[in-house]
Amino acid sequence: MSTQNIHLERNAFGQLLLTDADGKGHAITPVRAFPIAAPTENIGLINAEGAEVAWVARLSDLAPEPRKLLEEEMANREFMPVIQRINSVSSFATPSTWDLETDRGPTTMVLKGEEDIRRLTSPALLIADSRGIHFLIRDRYALDSHSKKMLDRFL
Incomplete structure (x- = not known):
């Protein structure tokens, strides 16, 4: 299905519906192939059975309306705050509580172990907290010096 022909709308239950070229409706879930490296590219539209119904290259x-619906749906599904500053850590041994500034506001997280900090394509890091929330650092070198100093103790 061409991206020019994608027709999306929400049903009465708030589900995202894709109408295909044959006029058949599919409840879909958008899934990013590369959520961190290329969040606006390569998005599969998956039906309830797990089959890909359509593919969005970019x-x-x-068109603006289906793009807006997909962006809203993915924002509701994906919660990955981006760390902008590390204010403090309770201890340099784990578990430790981190006081953070994120793109979603101030918060705290508990780092269970250093193995919960995953290196992605340099210079990005993905940090899982004790509640299962994943925090992203897009560029660890772009953090302020205080944050880098705190983070370096765990890397």
Whole structure:
């Protein structure tokens, strides 16, 4: 299905529906192939059975309305705050409580172990807290010096 022909709407239950070329409706879930490296590219539209119904190479290829619906749906599904500053850590031994500033506001997280800090494509890091929330650091070198100093103790 061409991205030009994608028709999306919400049903009465708030589900995202895709109408295919044959006029058949599919309740879909958008799934990013590369959520961190290329969040606006390569998005599969998956039906309730787990089959891919359509593929979006780039969100920018879509008309404004379906693009807006997909962006809203993915924002509701994916919760990955981006760490902007590390204010303090309770201890340099784990578990430790981190006081953070994120793109979603101030918060705290508990780092259970250093193995919960995963190195992604340099210079990005993904940190899982004790509640299962994943925090992203897009560029650890772009953090302020205080945050880098705190983070370096765990790397």
